[in-house]
Amino acid sequence: MINSSQVSYFTFGAYFELGLLKYFVFVIIMSLYILILCSNLLLIVVICVNRSLHEPMYMFLCSLFVNELYGSTGLFPLLLLQILSDIHTVSASFCYLQIFCLYTYANVQFYNLAVMSYDRYLAICCPLQYNTRMTANKITFLIAVTWLFPLLAIVVMISLNSSLQLCGNLIDRLFCDNYSVVKLTCSDTTVNNIYGLIYTFTIIAVLPTVIFYTYIKILKVCFSGSKQTRQKAASTCTPHLLSLLNFSFGCIFEVVQSRFDMSHTPIIVRIFLSLYFLTCQPLFNPLMYGLNLTKIRIVCKSLVFGKM
Template sequence: MMRNFTQVSYFTLGAYYETELFKYLYFLIVLALYVAIVSANVFLIVIICMNRSLHEPMYLFLVSLFANELYGSTGLFPFLLVQILSDVHTVSYSICLLQVFCLYSYGGIEFLTLAIMSYDRYLAICNPLQYNTRMTFNKIVMLTALIWIYPLFINAVITYGLTGSLQLCGNIINKVYCDNYYIVKLGCSDITVNNVFGLVHMFTVIFGLVMLILYTYMRILKVCFSGSKQTRQKAFSTCTPHLASLLNFACGAFFEIVQGRFNMTSLPNLLRIVLSLYWLTCQPLISPLMYGLKLSKIRIVCKTLLFGRKM
């Protein structure tokens, strides 16, 4: 039976509650996080681009990763800052779809970048003699283009082709930002295509990337346990920050998926907000800190820049 529907021109974000007393505190916290994220990621991008010693495949992929952190953060934080100070938590239909596109494409680019970086580490550690011939400049350009073009295209199809064509029976999204799944649940028309496309995309792409990452790390661990002490040290020093970044992002995405698909109303509202924001706030902040502190080449360049000499 078809439910009554009207043309939706705006959405109301229903997860904001009792923020009047603390809204300036929340605003300062979010602003500080955004400034820290932008500063850390821009700093490392400049460090890598300005130093020829860092013009290696791993560091060039890091530039793509840091650029994506800036992209995803810009799709979220300015929006949050405006909403925190606003007395009416509404957003236009077009801006909401634009935010959905930005945040979901950010997630796709992040996951694909981490998968290709694991493949790069696999080649460097397991096939070091063939690394330079297999990871050529043309291949780096091709992989970087794939990292950005594929998620942007797929999420444009999902956001504007599928979600944007739905007839909606409501306009209340129970989150602090726009979410594709919550918009789809408001649909009056048949959402079977949306659900099937989402499941197929999740299974084929994410499952494939997970298998690639697991395979590369199984091979890397095999080399670590059977190789020399120097090989083990190189593997651990370059793979530890990557693995930590991957696990952090995967956990945040898992929290988001679970919260969206299951009834989590038993949890405090503030906790649900924190969990929904985790994958969008902690990853952009932790990644530059993790790579900047753990990768010796970046650490040396930073120390030289800050203190004027190698330490």
């Protein structure tokens, strides 16, 4: 029996021999990563540079795009290296670092979407009080909570898991995953399980409640309001709802991939389920918000094509 401090590396078991096809896969994955970097960076620059976009909704969007750059960088560089490599291993310290990056990305994304739903609720249901209730200090506080609380929670989780004794080092995934590492343990995981349940219950109890409550209020205003109110709600809430739906699909795929036996599933399906959560959200959000929000669309056109 060895503990995690004695495990110098982990081996990924989900990769398979591609032959010369690995260079084609590398180019495809690299293209996706470049597209994610460029699209998210473009919208971050657009929001930061243009003063007309220095509004609460766009500040929260900027936080969302920064998080997507962070999460993508936690996945793609190592993934690209593994595709070209013949020996699919990673050091233990780097594996825990990747777990930290990917789990904080997922948590910050959820917090961000909840805060954005609260912002839309104030804008649509309390338009006259919006500027007084969504102050600069409140925006700063919400963004700080969105980032700091998940970071601290995942630091505690990694600290608990890194002290576990492990009986192996084979991870049946394309990247490091906390659940896969914990499955290798030979020691008692009661404390880890209790902490995980408490944190998961806290998230499930608070964040979905905020989202459901805000959208019930928004729907009530839409049904009882004017046509202009309904149009405003549709234009600003549609991208957010689609992003929530995409995020939910990603969470479901990740749970299915991690918690259930997928050995009889075709390897291509398993790879798709593994990468959906960490690829489609960073690709989907810039496209959705960039096309649907008029202010962002106009500024992007002026930056890319020049002012008419």
